[in-house]
Amino acid sequence: xxxxxxxxxxxxxxxxxxxxxxxxxxxxxxxxxxxxxxxxxxxxxxxxxxxxxxxxxxxxxxxxxxxxxxxxxxxxxxxxxxxxxxxxxxxxxxxxxxxxxxxxxxxxxxxxxxxxxxxxxxxxxxxxxxxxxxxxxxxxxxxxxxxxxxxxxxxxxxxxxxxxxxxxxxxxxxxxxxxxxxxxxxxxxxxxxxxxxxxxxxxxxxxxxxxxxxxxxxxxxxxxxxxxxxxxxxxxxxxxxxxxxxxxxxxxxxxxxxxxxxxxxxxxxxxxxxxxxxxxxxxxxxxxxxxxxxxxxxxxxxxxxxxxxxxxxxxxxxxxxxxxxxxxxxxxxxxxxxxxxxxxxxxxxxxxxxxxxxxxx
Amino acid sequence: xxxxxxxxxxxxxxxxxxxxxxxxxxxxxxxxxxxxxxxxxxxxxxxxxxxxxxxxxxxxxxxxxxxxxxxxxxxxxxxxxxxxxxxxxxxxxxxxxxxxxxxxxxxxxxxxxxxxxxxxxxxxxxxxxxxxxxxxxxxxxxxxxxxxxxxxxxxxxxxxxxxxxxxxxxxxxxxxxxxxxxxxxxxxxxxxxxxxxxxxxxxxxxxxxxxxxxxxxxxxxxxxxxxxxxxxxxxxxxxxxxxxxxxxxxxxxxxxxxxxxxxxxx
Numbered sequence: 186x187x188x189x190x191x192x193x194x195x196x197x198x199x200x201x202x203x204x205x206x207x208x209x210x211x212x213x214x215x216x217x218x219x220x221x222x223x224x225x226x227x228x229x230x231x232x233x234x235x236x237x238x239x240x241x242x243x244x245x246x247x248x249x250x251x252x253x254x255x256x257x258x259x260x261x262x263x264x265x266x267x268x269x270x271x272x273x274x275x276x277x278x279x280x281x282x283x284x285x286x287x288x289x290x291x292x293x294x295x296x297x298x299x300x301x302x303x304x305x306x307x308x309x310x311x312x313x314x315x316x317x318x319x320x321x322x323x324x325x326x327x328x329x330x331x332x333x334x335x336x337x338x339x340x341x342x343x344x345x346x347x348x349x350x351x352x353x354x355x356x357x358x359x360x361x362x363x364x365x366x367x368x369x370x371x372x373x374x375x376x377x378x379x380x381x382x383x384x385x386x387x388x389x390x391x392x393x394x395x396x397x398x399x400x401x402x403x404x405x406x407x408x409x410x411x412x413x414x415x416x417x418x419x420x421x422x423x424x425x426x427x428x429x430x431x432x433x434x435x436x437x438x439x440x441x442x443x444x445x446x447x448x449x450x451x452x453x454x455x456x457x458x459x460x461x462x463x464x465x466x467x468x469x470x471x472x473x474x475x476x477x478x479x480x481x482x483x484x485x486x487x488x489x490x491x492x493x494x495x496x497x498x499x500x501x502x503x504x505x506x507x508x509x510x511x512x513x514x515x516x517x518x519x520x521x522x523x524x525x526x527x528x529x530x531x532x533x534x535x536x537x538x539x540x541x542x543x544x545x546x
Numbered sequence: 547x548x549x550x551x552x553x554x555x556x557x558x559x560x561x562x563x564x565x566x567x568x569x570x571x572x573x574x575x576x577x578x579x580x581x582x583x584x585x586x587x588x589x590x591x592x593x594x595x596x597x598x599x600x601x602x603x604x605x606x607x608x609x610x611x612x613x614x615x616x617x618x619x620x621x622x623x624x625x626x627x628x629x630x631x632x633x634x635x636x637x638x639x640x641x642x643x644x645x646x647x648x649x650x651x652x653x654x655x656x657x658x659x660x661x662x663x664x665x666x667x668x669x670x671x672x673x674x675x676x677x678x679x680x681x682x683x684x685x686x687x688x689x690x691x692x693x694x695x696x697x698x699x700x701x702x703x704x705x706x707x708x709x710x711x712x713x714x715x716x717x718x719x720x721x722x723x724x725x726x727x728x729x730x731x732x733x734x735x736x737x738x739x740x741x742x743x744x745x746x747x748x749x750x751x752x753x754x755x756x757x758x759x760x761x762x763x764x765x766x767x768x769x770x771x772x773x774x775x776x777x778x779x780x781x782x783x784x785x786x787x788x789x790x791x792x793x794x795x796x797x798x799x800x801x802x803x804x805x806x807x808x809x810x811x812x
Contacts, residue, residue, distance in 0.1 A: 242661040246628040250629070252629050384618065384633070386595075389596070395618050396618070399608065
């Protein structure tokens, strides 16, 4: 029987983490995602599943606790919001370098600096293009509903272990704070497998395990880097995810992820009511970005409107994917302002009009 | 002739079997080499190789994992106590230790150190204090003595602008979460034995699950101090010990008068 609940996105993440058999959560309070830790401690999973919840003294400490717990081969997670993720990026680079799996939930807010506590999508570059130092990638999942925030927890853990790589769930203040009906995932048994690479104490049966991102030998370190790159290419082949809405007959396409995709879907409906043939292309994984799929879908369209709650970041991947064959225009509010479906429709109509004018000339 | 005396019955010392054959990267005469081997001697004598996980820091001992036949994690600069917290919370029955220098523990990792000890995380912190950044070429550390010359205090540390020597061990002893806190050295055979005993006490206290055990070892850094090893050891006794007096600061969770109990060096 379905277990339905009315939950905030943040609460859904927390409930799903317990159900996914997570072993530990380490975090530090920051708006708009503090409900995740609050919900977890309130549920007292240490008495049921044995999940450890610990409030760290800083985001820096939290991500390093994740590093230590992950080194033991366990399902470990943290969550934060933009400024906190900035503090974590050193640790995230180490996790990627040392090939440790974990789930990092980022419920973004407006920046730069302390910015605002209102929703934003201005951390796309930071999440998708690296963030910390070195050539590394996170596998980035972008939920567009409370349901997906719940569903992407177990999926995130699975992908993190498949690749021995940190996975980031890049949500935003809208999805994290809004309440929706959510079908709770079925509780999974605790992961009992002892990973061969995990540090659990060297037994006579095996060689010692060392978790490190350090290689003083440049050639050896180049080999390590190439191994990481091969892993990222495998992600592109096997775990690219996306969603489309009314793209088949579309003359125009809106590309958007997360809350922007949610809002743009309404815009598509409003536009269709006015007879405008527009569809929505939503990347679900931001890395790997569904480049091939977007190129295919946009082959015969007149233009693409890239909608983001930022000054335009994902648009660079849209341009790369379409190799500039299609006119692409950015629309987005930023600094914590959430665009309304009508605003997007207006931007779309302006885009279409300017294109038609060009044709007439 | 020499061959005749090499026999099992004449053996007075051999390296721990838990050390690899990799040559230590430490300068000859540095205290690191002694402490590094003592840790494995204690682990071997306690028979806890399969239950022990170490953490190497950033600094001179970053390559600790090349020397030890145990599971080991290399941590980011200063973060070993946070990494150890995550690890020990997952594996509460294992023995976990961090091995950190004063740049790592007392400068960039001050916050992680204090909070791990304040939570009473049940692991051992081994803290090498030589008053300088050794690996990066002898810059000032928080532990550098007033007037002491380093590459970033070429005219001597001026406390008016660069602050005062920081005793993390005194701070840690004052925290309710710490259980065993001691300060030792390895510059004489007697001091080496006392440090080994202190390490054993620290590891054994993990079985009690009563709080953090913390062993500072005051060491010389003759390369950084620009002295011969012998000069450096003498200088350490004369100048470092007044600021960092060897002795136990906290035993069985009971704080002793700081610097007053010199029984271990007497």
